[in-house]
Amino acid sequence: MEIDFTNIKVIGFDADDTLWVNETYFREAEEEVGKLLSIYETPNKIDQELFKMEIKNLPTYGYGIKGFVLSMIELAIELSNGSVSNDIISKMLAIGKDMINKPIELLVGVEQVLSTLSKDYKLIVATKGDLLDQERKLENSGLLKYFHHIEVLSEKEEKNYSKLLQHLEIEPSEFLMIGNSLKSDVLPLVNMGSQAIHIPFHTTWQHEEVSHKDGHSSAFKTVKTITDVLNIIY
Missing domain, CATH: 3.40.50.1000 (HAD superfamily/HAD-like)
Known part of the structure; x- marks a missing residue:
C-alpha cells in the first residue's frame, strides 16, 4: 500500500x-514485586505469573496502574496460599501510589x-x-x-x-x-x-x-x- x-x-x-515515559515505571514496579514475594517464588516465576494475572484480569479491571496493583495483590494471595502479610500488601499499595504520583x-x-x-x-x-x-x-x-x-x-x-x-x-x-x-x-x-x-x-x-x-x-x-x-x- x-x-x-x-x-x-x-x-x-x-x-x-x-x-x-510510562512502561519504565511498570518494569521497576515488577522488580519490586519480585523482591517482596521472593519468599514464595523466584523473581522470574513471579514475573511470569504476574503477567498471566494481569491478562486474566484485563476484562475486569482494564488497563492501567490500578488494575496492575489489584493483580499484584491477587498474585500475592495466590502464591502465599492466603498467608501474605499485611505489611507486604501495604508495600504493594505504596508501589501503586508511587507510580500514580510519578512526575510527567x-x-x-x-x-x-x-x-x-x-x-x-x-x-x-x-x-x-x-x-x-x-x-x-x-x-x-x-x-x-x-x-x-x-x-x-x-x-x-x-x-x-x-x-x-x-x-x-x-x-x-x-x-x-x-x-x-x-x-x-x-x-x-x-x-x-x-x-x-x-x-x-x-x-x-x-x-x-x-x-x-x-x-x-x-x-x-x-x-x-x-x-x-x-x-x-x-
Whole structure:
C-alpha cells in the first residue's frame, strides 16, 4: 500500500511511551514485586505469573496502574496460599501510589512536534488506560492546549477506532495515528485504511508485542524519534 499523507486532516497520538515515559515505571514496579514475594517464588516465576494475572484480569479491571496493583495483590494471595502479610500488601499499595504520583517526563521533542503540527492539523489523543489516571497525566503534562479531542479507549481495535473516526466525522484515509505500539497504534489503523507512524520505545509490555512479520511492513512508517515525524509529514 502506498503511504500518502497529503489527505490527512486529523493526527492522533498515543500517550504512554509516545508523549511521556510510562512502561519504565511498570518494569521497576515488577522488580519490586519480585523482591517482596521472593519468599514464595523466584523473581522470574513471579514475573511470569504476574503477567498471566494481569491478562486474566484485563476484562475486569482494564488497563492501567490500578488494575496492575489489584493483580499484584491477587498474585500475592495466590502464591502465599492466603498467608501474605499485611505489611507486604501495604508495600504493594505504596508501589501503586508511587507510580500514580510519578512526575510527567515528556519524551524529547514532543512539545516541538505538537506545536508545529497543531498549526496545520487537528490533533487528538487516543490512548488506553484508567480514565482518571490518563486525565491527570494529560493535565500535568502541559500538553492539553495542543489537542482538539481526548479519547481514552478500553481497547485499541478497529471497531474502537471506527467509532472514534465517526465521532470526529472524518474518513479513515484522513486520519494518521502515531504511537509506540504496533499492536495498538499501528496495525488496526493500517487494516482500516488509515495511515500510521510507529515510534518504538525502548521497552514494550509483553501484551503489546507482535510477530516479526507484522512488525516489518511497507504499509506504515517507522521512525526513531518523534521529531522525525516532521520530516515525513512536511
